[in-house]
Structure formats: C-alpha cells, structure tokens
Amino acid sequence: MTELAVSVSGLSKVYQVYDRPFDRLRQALSPTRQTYAKQVHALEDVSFDVPQGATVGIVGANGAGKSTLLKILANRLRPTSGKVEVRGRVNGILELGTGLQPALTGRQNAHVNGLFMGLDPWKIDQQIERIIAFSELGDKIDQPLETYSSGMKARLAFSVLVAIEPEILVLDEALATGDSGFAEKCTRYIRGLCRSGCTTLMVSHDIHFLAKACQHLVWIDKGRLREQGPPDRVAQAYLESFGETGILGDQRPRYLTFRIDPVVSGEDVEYSAHCVSWLCSAGDADQAPEAYREEGSDHALLQSHFVGFDNVLREVTQDALLGGFSTTVSGAPWGESKLLEGIPGPFRKLRPAAGPGGSAYLVLPVPQHPLPRPSAIQVFGENTLSNPLQLSVSINGEFVKLGEFGTAELARTLGGQTFASPPMDLSSVLAAFEAPSE
Amino acid sequence: MNSAARPRRFLDLWVALIRPFAGEERARNAVGYAYAVTTLLVYSLHTQHGRAFLGLLWALLVPLLFIAVYVPVMSAFGPMEGVDHIIGQGSLAFPVYVVVGFVTWNAFAGGLQNAAASLVNNASVVHHSPIPLSILPLVKVLNGMVSWILAVGIMLVFLASVGRFPGIRILIFPVLLVLFTLFAQGLALLLSSLSVVFRDLLQMIQTVLMIEFFAVPLLYVPETLPEKFQLVVKLNPLTPFMNLTHAMFIREHPVGWDDLGLATAWAVGIYLLGSFVFNRLKGILPDHV
Numbered sequence: 001m002t003e004l005a006v007s008v009s010g011l012s013k014v015y016q017v018y019d020r021p022f023d024r025l026r027q028a029l030s031p032t033r034q035t036y037a038k039q040v041h042a043l044e045d046v047s048f049d050v051p052q053g054a055t056v057g058i059v060g061a062n063g064a065g066k067s068t069l070l071k072i073l074a075n076r077l078r079p080t081s082g083k084v085e086v087r088g089r090v091n092g093i094l095e096l097g098t099g100l101q102p103a104l105t106g107r108q109n110a111h112v113n114g115l116f117m118g119l120d121p122w123k124i125d126q127q128i129e130r131i132i133a134f135s136e137l138g139d140k141i142d143q144p145l146e147t148y149s150s151g152m153k154a155r156l157a158f159s160v161l162v163a164i165e166p167e168i169l170v171l172d173e174a175l176a177t178g179d180s181g182f183a184e185k186c187t188r189y190i191r192g193l194c195r196s197g198c199t200t201l202m203v204s205h206d207i208h209f210l211a212k213a214c215q216h217l218v219w220i221d222k223g224r225l226r227e228q229g230p231p232d233r234v235a236q237a238y239l240e241s242f243g244e245t246g247i248l249g250d251q252r253p254r255y256l257t258f259r260i261d262p263v264v265s266g267e268d269v270e271y272s273a274h275c276v277s278w279l280c281s282a283g284d285a286d287q288a289p290e291a292y293r294e295e296g297s298d299h300a301l302l303q304s305h306f307v308g309f310d311n312v313l314r315e316v317t318q319d320a321l322l323g324g325f326s327t328t329v330s331g332a333p334w335g336e337s338k339l340l341e342g343i344p345g346p347f348r349k350l351r352p353a354a355g356p357g358g359s360a361y362l363v364l365p366v367p368q369h370p371l372p373r374p375s376a377i378q379v380f381g382e383n384t385l386s387n388p389l390q391l392s393v394s395i396n397g398e399f400v401k402l403g404e405f406g407t408a409e410l411a412r413t414l415g416g417q418t419f420a421s422p423p424m425d426l427s428s429v430l431a432a433f434e435a436p437s438e
Numbered sequence: 439m440n441s442a443a444r445p446r447r448f449l450d451l452w453v454a455l456i457r458p459f460a461g462e463e464r465a466r467n468a469v470g471y472a473y474a475v476t477t478l479l480v481y482s483l484h485t486q487h488g489r490a491f492l493g494l495l496w497a498l499l500v501p502l503l504f505i506a507v508y509v510p511v512m513s514a515f516g517p518m519e520g521v522d523h524i525i526g527q528g529s530l531a532f533p534v535y536v537v538v539g540f541v542t543w544n545a546f547a548g549g550l551q552n553a554a555a556s557l558v559n560n561a562s563v564v565h566h567s568p569i570p571l572s573i574l575p576l577v578k579v580l581n582g583m584v585s586w587i588l589a590v591g592i593m594l595v596f597l598a599s600v601g602r603f604p605g606i607r608i609l610i611f612p613v614l615l616v617l618f619t620l621f622a623q624g625l626a627l628l629l630s631s632l633s634v635v636f637r638d639l640l641q642m643i644q645t646v647l648m649i650e651f652f653a654v655p656l657l658y659v660p661e662t663l664p665e666k667f668q669l670v671v672k673l674n675p676l677t678p679f680m681n682l683t684h685a686m687f688i689r690e691h692p693v694g695w696d697d698l699g700l701a702t703a704w705a706v707g708i709y710l711l712g713s714f715v716f717n718r719l720k721g722i723l724p725d726h727v
Contacts, residue, residue, distance in 0.1 A: 025636040077724050095566045103485040112481055118568040121473040122446050
C-alpha cells in the first residue's frame, strides 16, 4: 500500500458571521464557549486521502468551499472540526503576487514575494536568479513594478513559484498567466512538478486540464464532498451536473449540457463542432431583433456559440467568407461572438479531444428571456472522422439523443469536410424543465 | 553540485552564535525571522523614501526642519523661568527640550499607527503567507525606530555645534532604544491583532494618540503643572520614556533611576500582554481579515 501524504477526515469549517462588529470582539476574547455569531458552513464532513506523489484535482462551482479547503490544507486556516494529517512540508500557493509593491523593482519584489511565500533565506539569492530567468523579463527586472503591464506582473508573480521546492504543493487556480506562450510554459512547469513525484493538490476550473493531469479528482459541492475517484468518472459527472443547475423564473434551464459521441465507439471526437447555434421558430423571430432569418426556413438563428480553438474559428470565418456570405450577414448569425478575436465568452466548457468515455462535452448557456425560447439546435463544424457523430443533451442526468450530424452537407459550397447539421428539435428537452419536480 | 545553494555566510555566523543557547533548529528559525524582518525593513524604508528625489535624506531633513522651525519659534517666547535645573540655561534650552521630545514622539506615534494597521492592510499576506505574522507590525515599529535613530544623530550634531553636546549621557540611548522598541512592539502586537477583530480600534488609536501627545511632558515641563495634573503625567506609560529621552540629550536634566525602572516595567509588561493577546488571536486572524 502506498503511503499517504495527506489524509483528510471529517473536515468541517464554519465561518462566524457577526451582526455587530462588537460581537466579533466579544467572541474573540471570550473565555467561555458562548457564541455571538451566525454560522456559515463552508465545508461539511469532507474526507479524502492523497497518496504520496499523487496529483489530486479539486473541482466545484464558485463558492463551493474549494479555497477554504486549500487554505486549511496549507495550514492557513484552522478547521472547525475534523482532522488533516500531512506528511511532509506543505507549500501552499494560494495566491500569486502576495505583497507585491509598485515602488520596488521586479528584482526587489521577487525578494519580498519570495519571503512571503516562505523561501529559505539561505537559498533565496540563488533562487531569485532562477525566478528572474524564468520570468524572461530581461532588463525590465530592475525597473519599478509600477512601470509593468499586468501581463508582466503576472509573469513575475508566477515565476516566484519556480523557486519553491515543495514536498506537498497546494495550488489554487488561474496560475497559468501572461501571454499564451508564457501560459503554456507555466502549465508545462506545473505538469513537470506533478510528474517529478511532488504530491500536488490543485484547484482549477479547467476540468479538461485536471482530467489529464490528475490521478484523482475530488468534487466539492456546496461544502460537501459530492464525488471522488478516477478523473474520467468525476469529470464526466461534474460536467453533466451543469444541466441541473438553475431553472429560472420563465422555466428555462440556465445551461444545458450536450454530449458529442462518435457513432462508432472507440473513435476520437476531434474538433467535432465549431459552432453551435440556438434556433427559434420563424414566428417567434420578431421578438428578437438580432435573430437572423433565412428565406423559406421555419427557423431563425437566435444565437451562436463558437467552440474550439483560435485557428478553427479563423478557419470557419474564412470558409464563411469564401462561401459567399458577406461579413454583415455572417456577423448577424454569430451574434455576440467576436470574429477572429479568440474564443468568445458565452460557451462554458469544451473537451474537444477524446476524453472520459470518448465523448466531448459542451455546456452552453441557454438564451434567456427576453429572447424567444429556442426550439432547435444546429451544429456546424468539421468532422475528420469517416462516420457521423451523435449529439445528446442531458435531462436530469440522463442523456437524450437529439440526432446525428457530420455528413458533409455544406461540403459543396465550403469545401473540405465541413458540415451543417439539420436543426435538431429541442422543444421536448425544454418542456422537461417546465414543471420542475419538487 | 551545480545547483547547491550559495551559503549565506553571515546567516551561518549568526546561527553559530545562537546555537549554544537555543539549539540548531531554534537558532535557524530565529536567524530566518531576523533576516525576513531586516529585508522587509530595508524595503519598507525604500518604499517610504525611495521615490522621493532626496530619498533617505528626508529622514535626516525632517528633524533638521524641525530644528529650523521650532528653535526660533520657541526662542521667541524667551527663556523659561524656574526650570533651569531641568532643561538647562539659555535661550536654546527650551527649544531643544521640545524638539528632542518631538522627534521621539513622531517616531513612536508614526511607527505605532502603521504597525497597528499592518495586519488589516496586508490581508493577502495574512491569508496566504506562511511567515510568522508578528513580522508585519515589527517591521513598521522598526521603521519608526530607524527614523528615530537618524533623528537622534542629527540632534547630536546640532547640539555639538551649539556647544550643548550631552557627553557620556548618550550611553542611555541604546538602553532606551531597546526598551522603547519592546514597548512599541508590545503595543503594536496588541493593537494590530485586536484591530483585525475590532476595526473601530484603528480610528480610536488616532484619537488616543492625540490626547497622549499632550499627556507626555513634551511641550511643557511637568513641574510647572498643577499637582493633580502632575500625577496624570506621572502615571502615563510614555512619560518615563520621554523623561529618559530628555535626560539623554540635556546635560542638566536629572537622570531618573525611577524612570528607568518604570520604563522597563512598562516595556516588559506591555510586551507580555501584547504577545499574549496576539498569540491568542493569531489562529483566527485569517477568518476575520
């Protein structure tokens, strides 16, 4: 049996919330156990083990208690009850750039920040050189921080991390920063650490990254341990749960989780969708001035979400232009998406490559009131497989097949293997949300 | 080994000095703590003065400007009557009395105010850093003390130039410096941790310092006061420190051994109280910041 590096059992954290500031003082100094506070449970009865050298990812929605958990693991917060047993020296990187001061130079800030991160004074001189080398800031390192751009500050802040030689590393999310080249370097560095046998616990919203990098995922939901286990299974359950959240007043779900599967099992799903569009019935289109109506169609295009990578997006746009669409026309269907400017905001998550179960997941925000209720969904894209793909949508945790797509219908106009699926009917899916079961 | 850390010889030296008394691990921890404090102090001074055109010179210029302004103003009132045995003779006696008190007060009050807010203002450090949190107030207290040391230097040069060099009495300075730092750090530990759980304290500190300014023998000689006020001044914890400051600079001022005893008692007492409260609260500080 492998030895445990971290063992968490029955961990709870209750925050005290005070009505009056005076109560806070009274409580802090009170020798008795009387409480003057309202209690907010940030973590309740969380238990899990981390074997030596393992990489464990922690996922969960905002406010689920992930950061509280990390702070307790890094010994910055005391748990209200429960036990955390740690074997080894824990280095917690819960925030980058702690204590950075604008008047000091980059080099001086590396020194201050390094001290705040707990670097060994005996090694700090040499480590500062490593930090500076990693940051690639060159001569700028001896200029005051106030002259730095935010990207340069982020570079410096991340680079301090390089100096830390942890046994157990506790990392909070959004660490990979700066321009894309540097962000990649950061990610590589973190992966290298994980591979080198350093026990790592990390929080991230990038489930795709976690599923690849971790041996074990822990899913915290509203302060409780919802699920833990192999990354494939937990990542899948986590992604599927998005469909369950938030049925709003006009009884549309806030998000729907779609799944794209190969029809022939075992095939990879590669760049399966470039653009997913919500359609409404042509009759409803008058309510939405932005909606794009094509002559003779029963549907109008309500909103589109680009999914995938920069280069794919560029490709799609070029194809659209080559295909005879004018920019204004192509601009309308793509709605709020910005052409050629990276990945637009509205889509939540995509795992385009083969992942848990060989499927790709898309979590898309449903167009909300005052936009008319979408009645169908359409997928545009490029399918490099010889077989079509299958689109399903999650209703209460079960996936319902909407239809198949991937035959090159647009191939004649756009060339290559680009396709546009026929509109797939969503009305029954959305109807399932109309009367939420109590 | 290529990647072996370059040894920090002066750190090793300190460890070697402390090791016989405390053992290896505690010696290393103490030296590491001192290193962090010194480094942060240097940068704290740097941020405070570094951007000004004259830089650290300001720490010297401020007391000089004090002298330039207060000495003529105070001289205009003419010599004080009947307190020659305390402040000395001549038109410069009272201005010197006030200015040395002033620079001392400034160093103490400025350092204390910054130190009291040091935890509240550094929430991210409290939340995220593994360093001992007592470093934060200590750096600010020492920052005040450094400006005091510089001011004392300037005062001594000035006094020598007007023929009032205090001579052997200056030996009081290192003793006073230690006691004063201890006292200020005790207060800083107490106030910085309490103000995290009770924010109003930060506002109250300003008011109390304002009252305190008039309750220390700084703008007056206590013996000229009515008797009941003399008692208030005597009970004021800062009074012995101020008396010793005067005794250190002014040849005629009596050196009160009772002041030394009181200052020691206050310094040790307040430091113990401050450490006790700080240690009691430090575990819950991240919950409240």
